[in-house]
Amino acid sequence: MEKEHIFSLEYARSLDDQDQLKAYRQEFYIPTNKIYFDGNSLGLLSKRAEKSVAIVMEAWKQLAIDGWTEGEHPWYYFSEALGEKMAPLVGAESTEVIVTGSTTVNLHQLVASFYKPSKTRTKIVADELNFPSDIYALQSQLQLKRYDHTDHLIYVTSKDGSTLDEADIIEAMTDDVALIVLPSVLYRSGQLLDIQRLTAAAHERDIKIGFDLCHSIGAIPHELHEWGVDFAFWCNYKHLNAGPGSVAGIFVHERHFGQAPGLAGWFSSTKEKQFDMEHHLTPAVDAGAYQIGTPHLLSSAPLLGSLELFQEAGIDQIRNKSLQLTDYLLLLVKQELQAYSFTVDVLPAERRGAHILLNHKEAARICKALKAGNVIPDFRSPNSIRLAPVALYNTFTEVYETVHKLKKIMEEKTYKTFPNERGVVA
Numbered sequence: 001m002e003k004e005h006i007f008s009l010e011y012a013r014s015l016d017d018q019d020q021l022k023a024y025r026q027e028f029y030i031p032t033n034k035i036y037f038d039g040n041s042l043g044l045l046s047k048r049a050e051k052s053v054a055i056v057m058e059a060w061k062q063l064a065i066d067g068w069t070e071g072e073h074p075w076y077y078f079s080e081a082l083g084e085k086m087a088p089l090v091g092a093e094s095t096e097v098i099v100t101g102s103t104t105v106n107l108h109q110l111v112a113s114f115y116k117p118s119k120t121r122t123k124i125v126a127d128e129l130n131f132p133s134d135i136y137a138l139q140s141q142l143q144l145k146r147y148d149h150t151d152h153l154i155y156v157t158s159k160d161g162s163t164l165d166e167a168d169i170i171e172a173m174t175d176d177v178a179l180i181v182l183p184s185v186l187y188r189s190g191q192l193l194d195i196q197r198l199t200a201a202a203h204e205r206d207i208k209i210g211f212d213l214c215h216s217i218g219a220i221p222h223e224l225h226e227w228g229v230d231f232a233f234w235c236n237y238k239h240l241n242a243g244p245g246s247v248a249g250i251f252v253h254e255r256h257f258g259q260a261p262g263l264a265g266w267f268s269s270t271k272e273k274q275f276d277m278e279h280h281l282t283p284a285v286d287a288g289a290y291q292i293g294t295p296h297l298l299s300s301a302p303l304l305g306s307l308e309l310f311q312e313a314g315i316d317q318i319r320n321k322s323l324q325l326t327d328y329l330l331l332l333v334k335q336e337l338q339a340y341s342f343t344v345d346v347l348p349a350e351r352r353g354a355h356i357l358l359n360h361k362e363a364a365r366i367c368k369a370l371k372a373g374n375v376i377p378d379f380r381s382p383n384s385i386r387l388a389p390v391a392l393y394n395t396f397t398e399v400y401e402t403v404h405k406l407k408k409i410m411e412e413k414t415y416k417t418f419p420n421e422r423g424v425v426a
């Protein structure tokens with residue numbers, strides 16, 4: 001390959017020609033004339049997801065109350081059926097996954113279930129780079145058990161302000177720790193943690209460990225069962241494209257089956273006993289036990305169609321293309337943007353999630369200029385631009401165009417015409 005050639009538009013187009021997943025772009029509604037690189041915040045609507053919402057609406061229209069037990073997808077078993085379809089994405093047995101709740105509610109449920117402080121083990125380990133909602137949930141769970149979170153929530157610190165060192169996390173696994181909650185992929189830098197290594201280290205020390213998969217589900221393969229992870233939770237509206245506020249997911253390893261959930265409700269029950277209406281709960285003997293109340297059918301329906309696409313494309317293929325996209329993005333950023341004071345953490349493939357983070361002190365207004373140029377990035381206060389080229393619907397040509405648009409914005413300083421402050425949602 002000639003050196004010049006790999007920086008050409010023709011090269012980007014040739015990568016698109018060879019792309020084995022290129023047909024999937026047609027399955028999505030791509031905003032007209034836009035380059036959408038924000039699929040790690042809100043994934044795009046697919047035609048299949050739209051269709052599966054229509055199926056649930058139709059069942060409601062035709063069957064009314066009987067939709068719970070009749071029709072193609074009886075609602076009473078819908079969350080379990082979706083869990084079974086999702087299980088391959090996290091490397092789980094079909095009974096270990098349930099679609100329920102939201103990310104944050106599920107974290108509350110799992111901490112309420114798995115945080116069992118003893119006389120000597122009372123602390124929870126998290127990290128200082130985690131998403132605020134996870135931290136708030138952990139703080140409030142400690143408070144509910146009457147522990148002061150200022151000394152009971154231990155934050156693993158970052159040496160460089162953007163990544164974590166597994167050795168530092170393991171060092172924080174001391175005798176007084178009862179539970180560890182970490183992200184699989186850090187929401188800013190996109191660093192992928194070594195889940196297997198951290199799980200093994202936690203278990204050697206008799207500590208329970210759970211992971212937030214919000215930024216890895218649908219982008220990266222997992223082997224949660226084999227790695228022995230105690231629990232995990234995630235949202236389905238980012239890489240899984242199930243729509244704003246779509247119902248989320250929980251994984252609980254089967255060795256924990258049979259325990260009562262920390263937060264119970266009638267949908268925690270075994271299916272057979274639920275309608276006996278007893279005041280004594282008989283919890284389901286699988287991940288279903290972590291449900292609380294009536295499932296949100298209209299917000300879980302899109303997942304049905306969306307998961308078909310993942311099953312067809314294959315998560316390993318998706319991961320391969322995602323890495324090619326981010327490799328290519330990093331290559332072009334290095335080549336074209338070196339004059340403009342961006343800082344980028346270049347993470348090797350095995351430690352990289354599905355997005356790239358560019359830091360720049362003018363990031364807020366650079367994002368606005370990109371948006372004005374029909375590229376949708378993601379701004380994270382105070383100085384970060386996240387770019388997520390998504391394997392199922394983005395192209396190499398879009399990566400090329402984005403970097404060149406960004407170069408032009410920097411060259412011509414057009415970003416200076418925008419105020420350097422964030423919008424309400426950014």
Ligand SMILES: *Cc1c(COP(=O)(O)O)cnc(C)c1O
Pocket residue numbers: 102103104105131133134183187212214215235
């Ligand atoms: C997106 C995201 C959330 C969102 O939580 P919700 O309860 O769905 O609002 C939480 N944690 C992480 C790490 C996320 O990336």
